[in-house]
Amino acid sequence: MTPTTSIPDFSTTALYGDQNNTNGTACPETDAWEWLSSSQPVYILIITVLGIVFNVFVLMVFCLHKKACTVPEIYLSNLAAADVVLLSCLPFWAVNIYNNFDWPFGLFMCKAATLGIKMNAYCSIYFLVLVSMDRYVALVHTMSHGRMRRPKYAKLGCLLVWGFGLLLSVPTLIFRKVEHFPEYGVHACFLEYPNHAVELFCDGMLVVVSFVIPISVISFCTIKIIQALKIQAVERFNAEKTEQKATTLVLVVLLAFLICWVPFHLVTTLDVLLRAKVLEGCHLNTVLDICNQVFTYLAFFNSVLNPILYVIVGKNFRKKVREVFKQWSNKKTASSESTRSNQSSTLKTLA
Structure with missing residues (x-):
């Protein structure tokens, strides 16, 4: 079975649902689907294992370090948590593809697994919006808006982003369903909108809310941040070195996000135009x-890439890693000495 037949496109990313719906497209099939269907499960499982290990490591460093997280670290730790949520849901999709799109996990997991994936699409980019705005305030409006850069406000912002991502994912909870297709012998997990207008509205909302608006904000902040860094480089403000280190990491993370996610959103935009009959053609479809x-799985790879960038680019993060390992080493040493001391006391008492 290939997903370009008259049934919903089960293989299409869970980020926004089915592309072909039940429109009975007469476009010819392509051999590329066989290669994609055979390679996707392996790729998904590899990035799942690597991504969960890397992101859990990042969360442990931020949580176990003796010092409280800075505002950028609060945002980046929530980004890592969002990536863990995404990666934890991907194995269900890998099994689904391996089973030729026969969903074996029931309706609840059909909704829950795809909800986690879609929430990541919204939450991840808005955590980056928050961190880019923080860098903008830190470097461009250092004096006038310093009070806004407090950990309690950062935590409140993260809570609002999680709530916002859940709210925007409501269509997934409502319209995602499992249905039996006897002609193909599968129980498919897919999105079935009540009508074509609702489908276009939901997909259009994904493009505008999770791409156009946040990318516009990030682009504005990034331009201002780069301008501020150039000015500070000329003036040699030593007091700003810490902020510059954090900003460099943020800019690299933003660049990686754009490389991984922009192609997906561009294709999504073209697909919405295709289904709205603005664009036409079997070849384009x-x-x-x-x-x-x-591009969907390129976007998923971003969840593996972020922790690697923290280690390679983030000097402050590497410092935290060393300090956390030092803390563990000191605790083990203290525990070992305490055990030997107790044993010595016991032996003296017995003697």
Whole structure:
């Protein structure tokens, strides 16, 4: 079975649902689907294992370090948590593809697994919006808005982002369903909107809310941040070195996010235009279907890439890692000495 037939496109990313719906497209199938379907489960499982290990490591460093997290670290730790949520849901999709899109986990997990994936699409980019705004305030409006950069406000902002991501994912909870297709012998987990207008509205909302608006804000902040860094480089403000280190990491993380996610959102935009009949053509439909698959898993790879960037680029993060390992070493030493002391006291008492 290939997903370009008249049934919903089960293989299409869980981020926004089915592309072909039940429109009975007459476009010819392509051999590329066989290669995609066979390679996707392996790829998903690899990035799942690596991503969960790397992101849990990041969360442990931020949580176990003796010093409280800074505002950027609060945002980046929530980004890591969002990536863990995404990666924890991906194995269900890998099994689904391996089973030729026969969903074995029931309706609850159909909704829950895809909800976690879709929430990540919204939450991840808005955590980056928050961290880019924080860097903008730190470097461009250092004196006038310093009070806004407090950990309690950062935590409140993260809580609002989680709530916002859940709210925008409500269509997934409502319209995601499991249905039996006897002609293909599968129980498919897919999105079935009540009508075409609702489908276009939901997908259009994904493009505007999770791409156009946040990318516009991030782009504005990034331009101002780079301008501020150039000015500070000329003036050699030593007091700003810590902020510059944090900003460098943020800019690299933002760049990686754009590289991984922009292709997916561009393809999503073209797909919405195709289903709205603004664009037409079987060749375009096939190309978009394949590109959607490839760019979806490029986007997922961003969840593995972020922790690697923290280690490579983040000097402060590497310092925290060393300090956390030092804390563990000191605790083990203290525990060992305490055990030997207790044993010595016991022996003296017995003697």
